[in-house]
Amino acid sequence: MSLVKAVEEGFKKEIPAFNIGDTVRIHVKVIEGDKERLQPFEGTVIARKGSGVRETFMLRKVSFGVGVERIFPVHSPSVSKIEVIKHGDVRRAKLYHLRSKKGKHAKVKEKSREAVKAAAQKASAE
Amino acid sequence: MTGILGKKLGMTQIVAEGGKMVPVTVVEAGPCCVIQVKTSEKDGYSAVKVGFMELKKEKNMTKPQLGIFKKAETSSYKFLKEFPMDGFKIGDLIKADSFSIGDFIAVSGISKGKGFQGGMKRHNFKGGPASHGSTRYRAPGSIGASSYPSRVWKGMRMAGHMGCDRVTIKKLTVVDVRPEQNVILVKGAIPGPVNSIVEIRKG
Numbered sequence: 239m240s241l242v243k244a245v246e247e248g249f250k251k252e253i254p255a256f257n258i259g260d261t262v263r264i265h266v267k268v269i270e271g272d273k274e275r276l277q278p279f280e281g282t283v284i285a286r287k288g289s290g291v292r293e294t295f296m297l298r299k300v301s302f303g304v305g306v307e308r309i310f311p312v313h314s315p316s317v318s319k320i321e322v323i324k325h326g327d328v329r330r331a332k333l334y335h336l337r338s339k340k341g342k343h344a345k346v347k348e349k350s351r352e353a354v355k356a357a358a359q360k361a362s363a364e
Numbered sequence: 365m366t367g368i369l370g371k372k373l374g375m376t377q378i379v380a381e382g383g384k385m386v387p388v389t390v391v392e393a394g395p396c397c398v399i400q401v402k403t404s405e406k407d408g409y410s411a412v413k414v415g416f417m418e419l420k421k422e423k424n425m426t427k428p429q430l431g432i433f434k435k436a437e438t439s440s441y442k443f444l445k446e447f448p449m450d451g452f453k454i455g456d457l458i459k460a461d462s463f464s465i466g467d468f469i470a471v472s473g474i475s476k477g478k479g480f481q482g483g484m485k486r487h488n489f490k491g492g493p494a495s496h497g498s499t500r501y502r503a504p505g506s507i508g509a510s511s512y513p514s515r516v517w518k519g520m521r522m523a524g525h526m527g528c529d530r531v532t533i534k535k536l537t538v539v540d541v542r543p544e545q546n547v548i549l550v551k552g553a554i555p556g557p558v559n560s561i562v563e564i565r566k567g
Contacts (some may be wrong), residue, residue, distance in 0.1 A: 241390060241547055245388075245547070292376065292385075
């Protein structure tokens with residue numbers, strides 16, 4: 239499969255490290271007629287699926303009391319920017335249980351600053 | 365026409381222009397060496413015999429095989445195939461760069477074996493009702509009339525062996541060509557399992 243992987247590598251983008259439970263803001267390219275603009279979408283990462291160039295992530299937010307979920311390919315050129323706003327402290331790989339929760343219970347605990355620092359140091363050491 | 369032998373390496377997705385994901389099959393296409401050139405004067409028809417996947421060791425070949433390559437004075441190959449082409453001479457290498465982006469190609473291969481399958485999977489029969497007391501869920505239904513013909517017509521579609529057939533898919537598009545890796549990317553699926561040998565024809 240190495241040649242298949244090599245094909246995939248060429249289409250990968252540089253993306254910041256983000257995990258399940260993180261709050262991220264992404265800028266989506268939207269084409270309206272012949273104009274192109276960037277539309278921000280902010281939400282909690284509740285799932286990451288797939289690998290290589292096919293990897294996708296699912297963002298959930300509650301907008302005016304209505305739950306909104308959108309799935310984006312990680313390496314899609316229409317996702318122009320990914321900003322990590324908060325690091326979430328979670329013990330699950332999929333946060334689908336947030337769908338049935340409301341208000342305070344639907345919040346993801348934020349990772350302590352020390353933990354984030356330690357993780358960053360560990361990553362840079364590697 | 366250009367014909368080449370290739371190896372199916374697997375499928376993936378790539379990002380096309382406009383940010384759309386396109387499903388592609390990665391095929392190792394060639395290089396294929398011309399082993400024999402058949403002419404209408406000598407053989408009654410014109411064709412080019414090509415070899416694919418070089419064999420390094422003599423012990424892995426049969427003696428009749430060895431004879432072919434000794435006569436052609438080329439290196440030995442595992443797979444041989446004829447294509448109705450002209451304009452080649454013995455020893456020429458046909459490579460992936462004989463295809464270009466946007467070409468329509470036809471790909472033939474041996475499809476995946478499915479074993480003994482019923483009528484619903486093999487011939488897309490509808491089967492029986494699923495509920496209301498029915499018990500004939502996947503049965504084929506009637507296979508003919510009664511006193512005439514008093515037998516089943518030849519060629520009646522029934523359960524049986526499925527797959528392992530030679531399948532050709534025409535009008536596939538070449539999305540990308542990478543001559544340095546002998547790789548072409550074909551939009552969509554091609555017949556056969558991964559690592560199977562396929563024929564690729566253009567024009």
